[in-house]
Amino acid sequence: MSHEVTLFVNPTAGRGRGAHAAQPAASAVREAGFSVRTVVGADAPDALARLTAAVREGTGAVIAVGGDGMVSLALQALAGTPVPLGVVAVGTGNDFARAMGLPVREPARAGRMAAEAVKENRIREIDLGRVSGAGYEKWFGTVLCSGFDSRVNDRGNRMRLPAGRFKYDLAMIAELAAFRPFPYRITLDDGPVIETEATLVAVGNGSSYGGGMRICADAVPDDGLFDVTVVGDCSRATLLKVFPQVYKGRHLGHPKVTVHRARKITLEAAGLSAYADGEPLGALPVTAACVPRAVRLLT
The missing domain is CATH 3.40.50.10330 (Probable inorganic polyphosphate/atp-NAD kinase; domain 1)
Structure with a gap:
């Protein structure tokens, strides 16, 4: 070395x-x-x-x-x-x-x-996600997300004022006012297309995003699989009730929440963008693959 x-x-x-x-x-x-x-x-x-x-x-x-x-x-x-x-x-x-x-x-x-x-x-070999969309490929280590949370990020990023995280609080309020579930087409590995109404879809190599929101709470970064959390067609009231549970990972037991495990996923939905590791990627559709032992981590 x-x-x-x-x-x-x-x-x-x-x-x-x-x-x-x-x-x-x-x-x-x-x-x-x-x-x-x-x-x-x-x-x-x-x-x-x-x-x-x-x-x-x-x-x-x-x-x-x-x-x-x-x-x-x-x-x-x-x-x-x-x-x-x-x-x-x-x-x-x-x-x-x-x-x-x-x-x-x-x-x-x-x-x-x-x-x-x-x-x-002292090295731990961990998996990474490799996501591809229109004209790009990118690695990610934690969570790829789309849906309600990406709409909040999109709106917050367009706002010049106020500064800091408060603008994202305002963006969330605005998105809640216009909230509706989104029609998704989800393909897991080489399985059939799943057509569903969902509030958001999160693809986890790691367990959390947004500073500790454990959206994919059981994800393990060296098992060769994504944890895919699908929050279904919630009402506004249900979303407000479920949302605080995300910090403890307790939302996974809610009947509107489904978790899948897959090596590859394709997400399609009109009018939605995707974020990975908190960074904007672009519009859906995107395809992500879990790549085993893609990076060597000092531990």
């Missing part, structure tokens, strides 16, 4: 926590006997290009410092390579770190764990 470790840093993650978290992570890596290379991009495409170059040039490991968006970028460069990934989770959601049992908003501890894992070659 190369004696260089690359820190992949989003300095703006978690309202500036990323910049501060990079310092203890770098110190821990140096104390473990490795040199440090820091990659910071001007924007997401530039950051990914710089990281891809570092991986191509032979870095020994990559430690992503930031939130789920930074981890998602790192996955695009590392999937299918022997270079392992560590995570110092200091973002807003941190669902990838939660799903993998890694420290959340403990940058010094997370940095030490990652540095020790590099030194001791």
